Amino acid sequence: MSEFRLEAVVNGRKIRRTAKPSQRLLDFLRDDLNLTGNKEGCGAGECGTCSVFVDGVLMKSCLLPVAKAQGARIDSIESLAPTGELTVLQKAFHKAGASQCGYCIPGMVMAATAALRANPFADREEIKERLGGNICRCTGYQKIFDAVELARDVQNGRLPATALLETDTTDGEVIGRNVRRIDAPGKVSGRLKYAGDMTMPGMLHVQVLRSPHPHARIVSIDTSAAEAMEGVEAVITSKDVPGQDGFGVFVHDQPVMARDKVRYVGEAVAAVAAEDLATARRALGAIKVVYAPLPAVFDPVEAMRVGAPVVHDYAPDNITKHIPIRVGDVDAGFAASDLVVEEHYSTQAIEHAYLEPEAGLAYVDHDDVVTVVSPSQNITHHRHMLARIVARPVSKVRFIMSPVGGGFGGKEDMIYQGMLALLAMKTMRPVRLVFTREESIVATAKRHPSRTTLRMGVMADGRIRAVSLRMICDGGAYGLSTEGVMRKAAILGAGPYVIPNLRVDTYGIYTNNTPSGAFRSFGALQTQFATESHLDIVAERLGLDPFEIRRINAMRDGASTHTRQTLGSVSLLRALDAAEQASGWEPGAPNVRGLARGDLGHDDVRPPVSLGTRFAPDSKQEAAE
Amino acid sequence: MARKRGRGMAACWYGIARTATVDRAAAWAEIDDGGSAKIVTGVTEIGEGILTVLAQVAAHEIGVKPEHVVIGDNDTARAPEAAHAGASRQTYMIGNVVALAAREARKRLVDCMAEMWDVAPESIGTGNGEIWADNTNHRITFGEAVASAKNRGVVPIGAATFGTDTTGLDGVDGAGRPWQAYVFGTQVAEVEVDTITGEVQVLAVWAAHDVGRAVNPQGVEGQIEGGVVQAIGQALMEDYQLEDGHTSTSGFAKYILPTSLDVPRVNSIIIEDPDPIGPLGVKGIGEPAMVPTIPAVMNAIYDAVGVRIFDLPATPEKILAALRAKARQDSLAIQAAE
Numbered sequence A: 001m002s003e004f005r006l007e008a009v010v011n012g013r014k015i016r017r018t019a020k021p022s023q024r025l026l027d028f029l030r031d032d033l034n035l036t037g038n039k040e041g042c043g044a045g046e047c048g049t050c051s052v053f054v055d056g057v058l059m060k061s062c063l064l065p066v067a068k069a070q071g072a073r074i075d076s077i078e079s080l081a082p083t084g085e086l087t088v089l090q091k092a093f094h095k096a097g098a099s100q101c102g103y104c105i106p107g108m109v110m111a112a113t114a115a116l117r118a119n120p121f122a123d124r125e126e127i128k129e130r131l132g133g134n135i136c137r138c139t140g141y142q143k144i145f146d147a148v149e150l151a152r153d154v155q156n157g158r159l160p161a162t163a164l165l166e167t168d169t170t171d172g173e174v175i176g177r178n179v180r181r182i183d184a185p186g187k188v189s190g191r192l193k194y195a196g197d198m199t200m201p202g203m204l205h206v207q208v209l210r211s212p213h214p215h216a217r218i219v220s221i222d223t224s225a226a227e228a229m230e231g232v233e234a235v236i237t238s239k240d241v242p243g244q245d246g247f248g249v250f251v252h253d254q255p256v257m258a259r260d261k262v263r264y265v266g267e268a269v270a271a272v273a274a275e276d277l278a279t280a281r282r283a284l285g286a287i288k289v290v291y292a293p294l295p296a297v298f299d300p301v302e303a304m305r306v307g308a309p310v311v312h313d314y315a316p317d318n319i320t321k322h323i324p325i326r327v328g329d330v331d332a333g334f335a336a337s338d339l340v341v342e343e344h345y346s347t348q349a350i351e352h353a354y355l356e357p358e359a360g361l362a363y364v365d366h367d368d369v370v371t372v373v374s375p376s377q378n379i380t381h382h383r384h385m386l387a388r389i390v391a392r393p394v395s396k397v398r399f400i401m402s403p404v405g406g407g408f409g410g411k412e413d414m415i416y417q418g419m420l421a422l423l424a425m426k427t428m429r430p431v432r433l434v435f436t437r438e439e440s441i442v443a444t445a446k447r448h449p450s451r452t453t454l455r456m457g458v459m460a461d462g463r464i465r466a467v468s469l470r471m472i473c474d475g476g477a478y479g480l481s482t483e484g485v486m487r488k489a490a491i492l493g494a495g496p497y498v499i500p501n502l503r504v505d506t507y508g509i510y511t512n513n514t515p516s517g518a519f520r521s522f523g524a525l526q527t528q529f530a531t532e533s534h535l536d537i538v539a540e541r542l543g544l545d546p547f548e549i550r551r552i553n554a555m556r557d558g559a560s561t562h563t564r565q566t567l568g569s570v571s572l573l574r575a576l577d578a579a580e581q582a583s584g585w586e587p588g589a590p591n592v593r594g595l596a597r598g599d600l601g602h603d604d605v606r607p608p609v610s611l612g613t614r615f616a617p618d619s620k621q622e623a624a625e
Numbered sequence B: 001m002a003r004k005r006g007r008g009m010a011a012c013w014y015g016i017a018r019t020a021t022v023d024r025a026a027a028w029a030e031i032d033d034g035g036s037a038k039i040v041t042g043v044t045e046i047g048e049g050i051l052t053v054l055a056q057v058a059a060h061e062i063g064v065k066p067e068h069v070v071i072g073d074n075d076t077a078r079a080p081e082a083a084h085a086g087a088s089r090q091t092y093m094i095g096n097v098v099a100l101a102a103r104e105a106r107k108r109l110v111d112c113m114a115e116m117w118d119v120a121p122e123s124i125g126t127g128n129g130e131i132w133a134d135n136t137n138h139r140i141t142f143g144e145a146v147a148s149a150k151n152r153g154v155v156p157i158g159a160a161t162f163g164t165d166t167t168g169l170d171g172v173d174g175a176g177r178p179w180q181a182y183v184f185g186t187q188v189a190e191v192e193v194d195t196i197t198g199e200v201q202v203l204a205v206w207a208a209h210d211v212g213r214a215v216n217p218q219g220v221e222g223q224i225e226g227g228v229v230q231a232i233g234q235a236l237m238e239d240y241q242l243e244d245g246h247t248s249t250s251g252f253a254k255y256i257l258p259t260s261l262d263v264p265r266v267n268s269i270i271i272e273d274p275d276p277i278g279p280l281g282v283k284g285i286g287e288p289a290m291v292p293t294i295p296a297v298m299n300a301i302y303d304a305v306g307v308r309i310f311d312l313p314a315t316p317e318k319i320l321a322a323l324r325a326k327a328r329q330d331s332l333a334i335q336a337a338e
């Protein structure tokens, strides 16, 4: 279909533009009108970061063909307040600390604006329902609800406008005060530019060809047809890497693009830089890769067996890292215990799901400095790795950390910056790559799935005599942070308890699955899930309250850790007391006493959600659906 | 009754900053024209609120208002190394080093003013954008003080580095000093389990965490609330699924995340057990906030309905299967007893 003439009123201004029918309203707003406050979190109507008003009705602009805007009134986040000002709701987001990474926030502000327009007196439960189409990965939503309630009360005159002002620190005391976040105004207004919002003159668009196989030898790659296409400026493969080709947080075992073989589905194989995104996408289809599939291994326990397919030649046993901890004599400890309990625990792979998909720009500056702008969580290490990869001195490589729209460990890996740098060097033009949500999920690291066997021996009085903990984790195809995750899992796994006899082994294993990597709580989450579940099982068997069994075994001031480090002050008992008191915990053994408990349903518990009690949708919304 | 409630708890510990290796960070500070403070360090916001924390720290150390602190962009060619944004290290490593750099910049300015006013440097106070000498009528704004210092040829700057006294682990028995700051926490969860649908709702979490010292309590709560809800995602619904290396959950339609209707009320209790080593007493909260939630929820499910989920996530299907298995076992036990 050919271009057409679009007439609409966008943010109060009449516009007349040519548009392509293939464009979504979101693309038109972002690319043609430079209204980048509207973010693309998923492109599939699931996250709400792209929300705008179409004739006053809240809509997800990633789902709307631009033709739907014909003759319509479109209002985006940029229209809510005059430039440089904030609406009451935006101020309330600022005051309440409702923005963290900020990537979901423009969409949240739009949805909350719609909610208070629909019902200026909406209570917290109704606010929750009305924000149900918007995902936030950072805040846990509490402060967002707080913000909407604050705005509602100010708008209704129940609270004075001064409730939105900065915390008073004129007494000179600044620490320990809820000073408003200095980055919030840019986030609540949609003004802050993330890497995917940035453009440079002469910029090329990058797309990546990814492996369809979990394990295969690359027989040949023919890029000639792609390179011959009009608008294609460069195509790169592992042949274009001038230096030592490898990145990773601990071992540098992952090439910038697959070298000789692919090890997981979604691994980068080649990259294209072209004048526009559509051409870059088409060029991917013109790259011919011949693969010879290899036997693959998907289960870490199978991968440890002799004769299993080998993922990396340097690790013929497929072990990325094993971390041992040994204290005392575990077998003697179990023999001397009154009760020994063994259980198996497992945890799944999970996705970071930061709302900002990976994005970055790269260019070579006038001093020949290779520069990468991206939401990297580790510019220091990335610079060192990239310098080796591109065979330039560290001083000729520069990383700029753009605002990070959520990281949680997932942006510690240099998963795409190498390709950007190589394409900038090859074309000597600025290049930009923005992942789709699918690409982000398929290509980047997950939380390590784990299988743990935990055996604990205790005395009748609740004292732990011995623990053995063995965890096997699927590290996937590349090392990334696996070594560090295994280490933290091992050090912290047995919990903050005095354990005279301890044996811990954590194993990170290579497989042909999506790589596992750094993820908030880094291995300690997996092992402590097992230990803290286990303590309740043991407590039930001994007839002890869960707080009590933990107090009996708690590390105290001056304790020695499982790695034999002497601690100073240990706040565990304070934390136990504080949680017990705040929750009004009724003591008792954990023996399924839910029905009989007297401590349920306090004021600080939310009401359960029940289907069928929802608010009546407002008429405008209904008409739109 | 189809819906049953229960409670569970769990504790945790965590190490702050990089593990079993020497961590380090550096920062530069300058008290700028007009009396604002400029801080340059190689790390930026990933959403946790570090820029605000650094502004508060610099304001506190120098004596200007937090809104008069400017934090430079972070760029390996323009800022000193502060290493990575992770490991719950930002407030600890960068907060402490910014405090040290800001102290040095303040000292330069204070020494200069002491000379000018002919008083002892110890008698000089700063706060709320002003600098003064005790028991005199000398009191001027920071803007004026910077101008005076510059007239005497002094630019009030500071630079600092902060490192940890830590070691690797022994390869055989794991002995070592992986961190110099540890935190501890405890959470209680209250859940409701629908025994017909298998659905679990987490209604409340009480989360007590030691953070050393809370620079911005609202920010600490934000970290706890966000961590708890991410953990609930892993506990109950999130699942990245692979079949022969191919994922079937490559979008948010299939990969289910917690939304506003899934979240509990989170009641945060901040405990301050100051770190004795760093200049500020701060520690960290980003990661520990997530650790006790999952076992607390699993313990609460057990408390409510007597089934324990060992294999995450505790989806409605798994809860129902476990309830059926338990019913079979219970009836067998009754038969055996009869």
Ligand code: FES
Binding pocket: A039, A040, A041, A042, A043, A044, A045, A046, A047, A048, A049, A050, A051, A060, A061, A062, A063
């Ligand atoms: S809903 Fe439109 S980008 Fe996610």
Ligand code: FES
Binding pocket: A098, A099, A100, A101, A102, A103, A104, A105, A135, A136, A137, A138, A139, A355, A405, A406, B047
């Ligand atoms: S603040 Fe909501 S996604 Fe980061």
